[in-house]
Each structure stands twice: as structure tokens, then as C-alpha cells.
Amino acid sequence: MTVAVRFRRHLRRLLLLLASCCLLSLLLSAYFLFSNSTPSMQLGQSAEPACSQPLSMSSPYRQLPYPYPPNPPHIHVHTEPVVLVLVESQYSQLGQDIVAILESAHFQFRMEIASGKDTWNRQLLHQYCTEYRVGIIGFYRSTENSPPLLKLRGLPLVLKTNQALMDCCVVSSSPLLHLTKPGSDRGPLPGEDWTSFYSNHSTYQAVLHARAREGAPGAGSGDNPGPGFSSGLQATVVQDMGLYDGVRRVFFGQGLGYWLHKLILVDAISYLTDRKLSLGLDRHILVDIDDIFVGKEGTRMNAKDVKALLERRNSCAHRSPTLPSTWVSLGNSTTQAQCRRTRAMICSCATPFHNESSLLEQMVLNKQFALEHNIPVDMGYAVAPHHSGVYPVHMQLYEAWRRVWNIRVTSTEEYPHLKPARYRKGFIHNNIMVLPRQTCGLFTHTIYYKEYPGGPKELDKSIGGGELFLTVLLNPISIFMTHLSNYGNDRLGLYTFVHLASFVRSWTNLQLHTLPPLQLAHKYFQLFPEQRNPLWQNPCDDKRHKDIWSKEKTCDRLPKFMVVGPQKTGTTALYLFLLMHSSISSNFPSPKTYEEVQFFNTNNYHKGIDCSAAGLYSLLCFFVVLQVHGVFPVPSNVSTDFLFEKSANYFPSEDTPRRAAALLPKAKIITLLINPSDRAYSWYQHQRAHEDHAALKFTFYDVISAKAGAPAELRSLQNRCLLPGLYSTHLERWLTYYPANQVMIIDGHQLRSDPASVMDEVQKFLGVTPHFNYSQALTFDPQKGFWCQLLEGGKTKCLGKSKGRKYPPMEAEARVYLSRYYREHNVELSKLLHRLGQPLPSWLREELQKVSTTHLYTNTNTVS
Numbered sequence: 001m002t003v004a005v006r007f008r009r010h011l012r013r014l015l016l017l018l019a020s021c022c023l024l025s026l027l028l029s030a031y032f033l034f035s036n037s038t039p040s041m042q043l044g045q046s047a048e049p050a051c052s053q054p055l056s057m058s059s060p061y062r063q064l065p066y067p068y069p070p071n072p073p074h075i076h077v078h079t080e081p082v083v084l085v086l087v088e089s090q091y092s093q094l095g096q097d098i099v100a101i102l103e104s105a106h107f108q109f110r111m112e113i114a115s116g117k118d119t120w121n122r123q124l125l126h127q128y129c130t131e132y133r134v135g136i137i138g139f140y141r142s143t144e145n146s147p148p149l150l151k152l153r154g155l156p157l158v159l160k161t162n163q164a165l166m167d168c169c170v171v172s173s174s175p176l177l178h179l180t181k182p183g184s185d186r187g188p189l190p191g192e193d194w195t196s197f198y199s200n201h202s203t204y205q206a207v208l209h210a211r212a213r214e215g216a217p218g219a220g221s222g223d224n225p226g227p228g229f230s231s232g233l234q235a236t237v238v239q240d241m242g243l244y245d246g247v248r249r250v251f252f253g254q255g256l257g258y259w260l261h262k263l264i265l266v267d268a269i270s271y272l273t274d275r276k277l278s279l280g281l282d283r284h285i286l287v288d289i290d291d292i293f294v295g296k297e298g299t300r301m302n303a304k305d306v307k308a309l310l311e312r313r314n315s316c317a318h319r320s321p322t323l324p325s326t327w328v329s330l331g332n333s334t335t336q337a338q339c340r341r342t343r344a345m346i347c348s349c350a351t352p353f354h355n356e357s358s359l360l361e362q363m364v365l366n367k368q369f370a371l372e373h374n375i376p377v378d379m380g381y382a383v384a385p386h387h388s389g390v391y392p393v394h395m396q397l398y399e400a401w402r403r404v405w406n407i408r409v410t411s412t413e414e415y416p417h418l419k420p421a422r423y424r425k426g427f428i429h430n431n432i433m434v435l436p437r438q439t440c441g442l443f444t445h446t447i448y449y450k451e452y453p454g455g456p457k458e459l460d461k462s463i464g465g466g467e468l469f470l471t472v473l474l475n476p477i478s479i480f481m482t483h484l485s486n487y488g489n490d491r492l493g494l495y496t497f498v499h500l501a502s503f504v505r506s507w508t509n510l511q512l513h514t515l516p517p518l519q520l521a522h523k524y525f526q527l528f529p530e531q532r533n534p535l536w537q538n539p540c541d542d543k544r545h546k547d548i549w550s551k552e553k554t555c556d557r558l559p560k561f562m563v564v565g566p567q568k569t570g571t572t573a574l575y576l577f578l579l580m581h582s583s584i585s586s587n588f589p590s591p592k593t594y595e596e597v598q599f600f601n602t603n604n605y606h607k608g609i610d611c612s613a614a615g616l617y618s619l620l621c622f623f624v625v626l627q628v629h630g631v632f633p634v635p636s637n638v639s640t641d642f643l644f645e646k647s648a649n650y651f652p653s654e655d656t657p658r659r660a661a662a663l664l665p666k667a668k669i670i671t672l673l674i675n676p677s678d679r680a681y682s683w684y685q686h687q688r689a690h691e692d693h694a695a696l697k698f699t700f701y702d703v704i705s706a707k708a709g710a711p712a713e714l715r716s717l718q719n720r721c722l723l724p725g726l727y728s729t730h731l732e733r734w735l736t737y738y739p740a741n742q743v744m745i746i747d748g749h750q751l752r753s754d755p756a757s758v759m760d761e762v763q764k765f766l767g768v769t770p771h772f773n774y775s776q777a778l779t780f781d782p783q784k785g786f787w788c789q790l791l792e793g794g795k796t797k798c799l800g801k802s803k804g805r806k807y808p809p810m811e812a813e814a815r816v817y818l819s820r821y822y823r824e825h826n827v828e829l830s831k832l833l834h835r836l837g838q839p840l841p842s843w844l845r846e847e848l849q850k851v852s853t854t855h856l857y858t859n860t861n862t863v864s
């Protein structure tokens with residue numbers, strides 16, 4: 001199949017999905033794609049962001065399927081708009097620039113590689129956009145081969161290519177403007193490959209104008225570009241108000257290399273989505289001043305510098321306030337020696353983290369010093385030197401901060417990683433709110449404007465539409481770190497923020513504010529509640545994190561694979577069989593959860609991956625620290641040994657796959673499936689054995705067929721019986737986070753009847769050596785009725801009496817009910833297994849057989 005044919009099919013499927021979602025949600029969306037063009041248009045230079053309907057999976061837990069799922073849980077129900085970005089290649093610079101903006105603005109998007117030369121695609125997209133009122137943003141960039149003039153196919157718009165332009169200005173009457181304030185940017189525009197637009201149709205209005213550069217062809221020629229354009233000026237960004245063919249569009253006459261295009265792009269998305277994807281006008285900024293006590297002699301602030309800082313701050317605060325107030329965070333000495341010498345206010349000192357008492361001792365000294373010198377001690381905000389202990393998290397620091405300083409807020413640029421900056425996030429750990437910190441280019445060693453790395457122009461560029469400006473534009477809350485020396489000498493810190501505020505004020509309608517750290521942090525997590533819970537990563541995957549991760553900690557002991565369940569499918573048998581292999585080991589049992597760690601789906605996760613008394617059950621504690629206490633086997637060889645954990649309730653957990661993939665992206669995942677009806681029944685019997693009140697009181701049929709108004713305990717038992725059996729839904733979730741070749745799906749019935757052959761497959765899947773011969777090591781125990789470990793002398797070691805219980809067979813009525821209940825899910829599972837190239841287990845074939853028999857029966861009935 002050619003790429004074009006495949007893309008066409010893919011696109012058709014995608015659009016059908018989007019279309020059906022539009023109908024479902026009745027949300028209008030915008031959808032941007034490349035403009036269609038004359039035959040000479042090069043899609044290699046085009047990339048199109050498109051807004052469409054949202055993707056969000058309905059949770060099977062939110063709606064219990066009663067009596068049969070009204071909406072099968074695999075149906076996508078869209079609730080938020082999504083941008084669809086069509087790029088010609090994944091290496092497209094323009095595509096990457098667009099994605100960077102969408103990510104920074106927290107707009108959901110989906111990227112597709114598309115060939116715009118295909119007329120069929122264009123027709124399909126046009127039809128889609130017209131029908132669902134989806135807007136289009138297109139970029140046109142001239143090449144050497146572009147004809148000087150060309151007409152856009154199907155639209156009354158003419159393009160003039162390869163121009164050198166100057167003096168760009170924002171057209172004040174453009175209805176597209178939201179963040180952007182009209183203004184003029186004097187001087188030449190970057191590049192000589194600009195395209196401008198002309199039209200006689202009133203649907204087009206200019207958004208940006210420029211003039212031909214003096215001496216360039218066409219300069220001063222007095223073009224008449226059309227009714228929506230100013231005579232003699234070139235329109236380099238135009239908006240189509242949809243009066244011609246019903247589709248609203250915005251066209252850019254170049255990529256996003258020019259800073260003003262980035263600003264206009266954000267407004268264009270907002271305009272075409274009727275403000276559904278839009279940034280508010282408020283921006284909060286906090287500027288920390290660090291290294292108060294440790295600046296080199298001669299570079300520290302003097303009294304005049306302090307006065308200048310305060311004056312500037314007060315004057316700006318008076319005017320609306322446009323220059324943020326600064327909240328001074330003192331401390332952060334670079335070494336412990338300096339720390340001791342200066343006893344700075346919040347000098348937590350990088351080492352030694354493992355020694356909580358010495359950390360506490362030093363903090364107490366620092367606090368005393370602060371109190372003696374009337375330095376405020378009640379801000380609840382601190383930063384750590386080099387981000388040590390904040391991320392990756394060291395419990396000792398968090399504890400000491402809380403106990404000595406009552407710290408409630410900190411900031412770091414390390415979570416989840418330093419780069420790319422736009423991915424930085426916040427989280428809350430141990431009741432301390434950690435905010436993302438942004439970079440502003442003022443490093444400790446940068447003292448003079450003229451010595452700015454790369455030259456002063458670099459700083460001015462960053463302020464004037466570059467990185468610093470974009471940080472403020474795209475983040476509702478920005479925290480910057482500066483250093484004392486930046487406010488002495490030539491006062492580069494002041495220069496930077498005063499100019500930044502003035503640039504923001506001249507080009508945008510943004511309102512700049514500041515707040516004390518605690519209020520700012522509350523605001524941050526109100527805006528981004530989804531960031532509250534952290535997502536732990538492996539500290540050894542990032543060199544910077546590894547460097548600040550305490551020396552006595554190691555990442556070698558993280559699991560290489562996980563048995564994730566679901567419960568009652570034979571996970572304990574698999575666990576026992578795996579441990580018989582000389583290269584495979586696991587955690588030792590815990591008093592509460594026996595062999596299961598249950599880290600990712602319980603409160604243990606919130607304790608973090610660091611080990612302390614509080615984090616006793618955290619994963620790394622199991623795999624790292626408990627070995628210190630002799631609880632965990634020390635591996636003989638880290639690279640050939642296979643550590644694993646088995647927690648059977650991971651399988652249906654919403655959070656686990658995401659959390660596991662963040663910490664253990666390379667881990668292999670093993671899941672076992674038995675007939676979901678048998679699984680439900682086994683769970684019910686398990687609960688009876690544990691004297692669960694509802695399980696003892698109600699029959700199995702009562703449980704599975706309980707209606708919406710049934711008692712809570714009954715409904716809860718029903719959920720736990722039925723929901724883990726929605727296999728396709730749960731598997732799809734795992735497959736969103738792990739590639740298919742890292743996931744093994746075992747037929748649990750086969751494990752029960754022929755464990756040796758299953759264990760051979762498992763060994764192959766894991767790549768574990770040496771090969772272990774399970775057919776010699778396992779034997780069928782007729783008394784137990786299951787396969788068990790064969791011990792020396794012919795004795796057997798079987799699982800305890802809670803595995804392989806004796807109970808009456810399931811009633812026929814319940815089986816019929818459950819077969820119907822799981823019918824659709826089993827069909828979905830068969831499709832999924834087919835997609836993965838996996839054989840169907842015999843229980844699934846039998847269930848599918850029932851489906852086709854029922855269909856036949858229904859059809860016959862209908863005909864007769």
C-alpha cells in the first residue's frame with residue numbers, strides 16, 4: 001500500500017472520528033490545514049495547525065455499565081477542543097515551532113504527517129471544515145522556484161512571492177486581535193522570502209502589513225491589493241472571514257521565524273476556535289533575588305542600587321502595576337562552608353541530605369541568624385541550592401523545611417527536566433507546593449550588559465519577542481531566579497525586567513501582576529489542578545538528576561518487568577514460577593499486601609521514590625533500602641538479574657500505566673487473562689472467603705445484576721467483580737503508555753493447564769538466561785488439583801489454600817448473564833489481539849462463538 005493511500009485511509013478515519021465526536025459533543029471546533037494551492041505550491045514549506053474536537057476517554061469507573069454498558073467504555077467522548085497539526089515531514093521546522101507554541105500554551109493537539117499535493121485530501125478536509133465550522137490556518141513560504149504571482153486554487157486570493165519587506169505593523173481594525181496590541185515594528189523583516197496577499201473579495205482583511213524594502217523590486221509601486229487592504233502596503237498575514245465559502249482561515253506569508261507571527265498565531269487560534277483555545281490576559285510574575293550574602297566583593301549591591309531597585313518597583317507598582325514586585329528569597333549559598341559562614345536566611349545547603357539531623361541543625365542556626373538581623377522568616381517560601389533535594393525529591397529536605405521554616409512553597413526548573421523549558425511543571429509533595437521556575441538568562445556570572453553571553457543583542461532579542469517575552473506570553477505564572485550581582489554594577493536585572501515589562505505593555509494587552517509566593521502557588525494549582533500529583537521519573541535517566549541524587553541511592557534496583565494482573569487470573573502462580581528461575585527475583589512480602597508492592601496505585605506513590613520512614617513502602621525502598629536491612633535479595637549481577645514486582649490490581653488502575661511508564665519506561669509488562677466471567681466469580685468467592693459482608697449476604701447473581709439504586713456495598717462489590725474484566729479498555733490504556741512489544745498477554749487458562757509451555761514463552765519474552773526447564777521443575781498435584789513446584793524427594797510446594805479454592809460451579813443463569821454483559825468487550829478484545837498479531841485464547845473463541853450464535857438467532861427471528 002502506498003504512503004498516500006495509507007494516509008488517505010488514516011485521514012478519512014480521523015475525520016470520521018472527529019466528525020462523530022462533533023455530533024456527540026455539539027462542540028464546534030477549528031481545524032487548520034494547509035491552504036490548497038496552485039500546482040506550484042510546495043507543501044514542504046507548509047504546516048498547518050488544526051483545531052478539532054477533543055479526545056478524552058470515558059472512564060469505565062465513572063459509569064458502571066448497568067445492566068449492560070449504555071456506552072461501551074472504549075467509545076471516545078470529546079469534551080475539549082484539540083488542534084490538528086498537519087505537517088509535510090516530522091523534521092519540518094515550522095511544524096516544530098507550531099508544536100512548541102501549542103505545548104507552551106497547554107493547547108491539546110495532534111500531529112499528522114500529510115501530503116498536501118493530494119486533491120482528494122483537500123476536498124475531504126474542506127468538506128469537513130465547512131460542515132463542522134472548523135477554521136484553517138495556513139502558512140505560505142516562497143521558494144526560489146515560486147512564480148512571482150500565483151493564485152490560490154479555489155479561493156479569490158493572489159499571492160506575491162519572494163519579497164523583502166520592512167516596517168511591519170499590526171492592523172488595528174482586525175477582529176482577530178486579542179492578546180496583540182496594534183503597533184509598528186520598524187526596520188527590515190527577517191529574510192527575503194516573504195509572501196503577501198491580494199484580493200478583491202471582502203472576506204479578506206489584512207492582519208499584518210509591511211512595506212517593500214527600499215530598492216527591492218515592487219517597492220513604492222503603489223499596488224492596489226483589494227478592499228480589505230491598505231493601498232501601497234503588503235498584507236503578510238490575512239484573515240478570511242468565511243464570507244466566500246463558509247470556512248474561516250488565517251494565512252501567514254512566512255513561517256514562525258518572525259516573533260510577531262508567534263503572537264498573531266496565538267490570537268488566530270483563539271479567534272478561529274471562538275476563544276475556546278485562548279489564553280487569558282493576566283500574567284503573574286515573581287522575581288527571586290538570590291545569593292544575597294555571597295556576591296564577590298566589588299560586585300555586591302550598594303545602597304544606591306538598592307534605592308534604584310525599590311524606586312523602580314514602587315513607581316511601577318503605582319502604574320497598574322506593570323513591573324512586578326520582587327519577593328526576595330535569600331540564601332542559596334553554593335557551598336556548605338559559605339553557608340555556615342553567611343548563615344543566609346534559607347540556606348538549606350546541598351549536603352548531607354541523608355543526615356536529617358544535621359540539616360535541621362543548620363536550618364535552625366540560619367533561622368536564628370535571620371531573627372537576630374530582623375530578616376523576615378515567615379514567607380513560607382524557599383529555594384534549594386542547585387535544586388538539590390527539591391527534584392528528585394529528598395524527603396529529609398522537605399521534612400526539615402517544614403519543621404524549621406514552615407515552608408509551603410518552593411520552585412525548581414528541574415521537574416520533570418530542565419529542558420525543554422516548556423515542559424516544566426509544578427507538583428505538590430509532602431504539603432509543599434513546588435512551582436516551575438523559568439529561565440531569564442541572568443546567571444550568577446552575568447554581571448554586565450556588554451558581557452552578556454553572545455552579546456547584548458541576544459538579551460535584547462530575548463526581551464523583544466524572543467524567549468523571555470514568549471515565556472511571559474505563554475505562561476500565566478512565571479517565576480524567575482536572578483542574583484544579587486544582577487542588581488549592582490550596571491543593574492542588568494533591572495534593565496531586563498523593566499524592558500520586558502515595557503515591551504509586553506507596548507505589544508500586548510496583558511496585565512502584569514505579582515503575588516506573594518504562597519498566594520501565587522495557590523493560584524498556580526487552581527489553574528493547573530492536574531499538576532498537583534507528581535509523576536516520578538527515574539533519577540538516573542537524567543544526568544543532572546543523577547548528580548543531585550544522593551550518592552548512597554541507586555537506580556539499579558528498579559524492576560525490569562511487572563506482572564500487572566488482573567486479580568484472580570493466576571498471578572500468584574506466575575509469581576511463584578518466576579521466582580524458581582535463578583536470574584529472577586522480586587521484593588519480599590510486606591505484612592499488609594503480602595508479595596505485592598502496590599506502589600503505583602496507592603498512597604505509597606505520593607510518598608515518593610525517596611526512602612525515609614515515611615516512604616517505607618515506596619518502590620525504591622523495596623528495591624533499594626530494604627536490602628540494607630536484609631529484607632531484599634542483593635543481586636549478584638545487575639545487568640543479567642531480573643527484578644520484578646507483581647501487583648495484580650495494577651491492571652484496571654487508571655493511574656498506574658502512566659505512572660509506571662514515567663518511572664519504568666523500558667519495563668516489560670505481563671498480563672494474564674482468563675474468561676472475565678470466571679474471574680468475576682473467583683473474585684466473589686475470594687470476598688466470601690474474606691467474609692465480606694455483601695458477598696456473604698447476596699448471591700453471585702444478585703451481585704452482578706444489581707441495579708443503580710442497590711445498596712452501596714453491593715454496588716461496590718459489583719464494580720470489583722465486573723470492571724477488571726473489561727479487558728480491552730484496560731489493555732488499550734496500557735498500550736497507550738507502553739509499546740506493544742513490551743506487553744505480553746498470557747492466557748491464564750493455559751497457565752493453569754500447561755504452565756511449563758507458558759513459562760517457556762515468558763522466558764523468551766523477557767530474554768532471561770539461562771533457560772530454565774519448567775517441565776522438570778513443575779508437577780501436577782492431584783490433591784491440590786493444580787500444578788505445583790516439585791521439590792527434592794518428590795514432595796510438592798503448592799500455593800496456599802487461598803489460591804485454587806474449592807467452591808461450587810457458577811450457576812448457568814449467571815454465566816448467561818455475564819456472557820452477554822462482556823459480549824461487546826470480548827469482541828473488542830479479539831480485535832485488539834488480532835491487531836497485535838496474537839492468537840485468541842480458547843475461552844475467547846468460545847465466547848465469540850456464543851456471540852455469533854446469538855446473532856444468528858436474532859437474525860433468524862427478524863427474518864421470520
Ligand SMILES: Nc1ncnc2c1ncn2[C@@H]1O[C@H](COP(=O)(O)OS(=O)(=O)O)[C@@H](OP(=O)(O)O)[C@H]1O
Binds near residue numbers: 567
Ligand atoms: N498452579 C496454581 N495454583 C493455584 N491456583 C492457580 C494455579 N494456576 C492458576 N491458578 C488460579 O489462580 C487463581 C488465583 O489468582 P491470583 O493468584 O491472581 O489471585 S490474587 O488476585 O492474587 O488473589 C485461582 O483462583 P481460584 O481457583 O478462584 O482460587 C486459581 O484458579
